[in-house]
Amino acid sequence: MMSETAGGAGARILLVEDDPSLQIMVRYNLEKAGYAVETAGDGASALALAGSFRPALVLLDWMLPGTLSGIDVCRRLRELPGSRDVPVIMLTARSEEADAIRGLENGADDYLTKPCSMATLEARIRAMLRRVAGPSDVLEFDDITLDLVRHRGERGGRALQLGPTEFRLLEFFMRRPGRVFSREDILKAIWGENIHVEVRTVDVHIRRLRKEINGPEERDLIRTVRSAGYALDNSPE
Template structure:
């Protein structure tokens, strides 16, 4: 899952980015309105949720929201703001925000709201299956034959990415960009370590090759288990 944070306070932005990455999200940030809008529109199909400050230099959160809604009526957007009147909340929601959280807020509350939006996002599948393996994005759980499987945050994110792209070859460079959030030349051999860990934790004798290696290219989970 990928999140865009548009927030001009470095302490808040860095805190949210660190916390969300620890929860397994890939996170992009922008510290002004114009940059935030540009990122949102350039990569709108990539973002699962946008966290948007109301008061921003260059362009307000309301202006960004209106522009995004012209292109995508469905991407979940949560306002982060110190504006605390009922009229402000109603105005933000009527303009197109999905939720509204007042600063200061507890990270656990924001995370809970993100999980709720992930479950209710229009047209979004939050549970993925492959044979007897199930991955639930909202509850952040993986099970095999009904039994929970403990994965690290990065193992979970990697499995989610592969399942979202089931039937397609996921190139190593795209995996490192989307799962590790690295956008420059980088040794992609770290992917192999996590692929092997997933295979050990999820495979059995009847399902040894559910993650297929495409030599010289990347990995693929086939359409049919």
């Protein structure tokens, strides 16, 4: 049409929608909300992406071009070991109750009739991800993964050498992607309210974090907001 691996902002969403304008609009809004989104315009592409992208949730249009309908794609997802437990929300212009039941009987977890508001769609996504997630010890945002149990971070498969403060700083941002925090907010969250630390200390650790997570060919995911602070953000400039 958080991140934590299974749920929350930052979760990976596969949007299967053949209408280009609708695809662009929904992807834009979901990415703005902090989700990592990949799109497919037909059933075959959707199944291929499901294996490589490993989505936490699939938004699946009922009517798709080619030989595979949304129902076919849903059924096949349930047959694949890597995606049989991934929640699927069916999106369709069909409004008859029988169609909704058919979608649910073929493996869909929820059913939403188009057109619908983005607020409604995002609410359904959040509810579904909360339902299946449970507590998670791994955070994901863009291509960064942070394992809170093993205290390890990776970006694109590359191990990150994070000091204790940089690790806490990255965890803080990854739990709240897209949100701008002032230096004072960051000081309180990372160092505590009763510890005196110079505000410029935040800038020093931000530079260290940037140096570690941003390789030579990688996009800087930490956005500096003039007169406001910093955010973990993968939105285009």
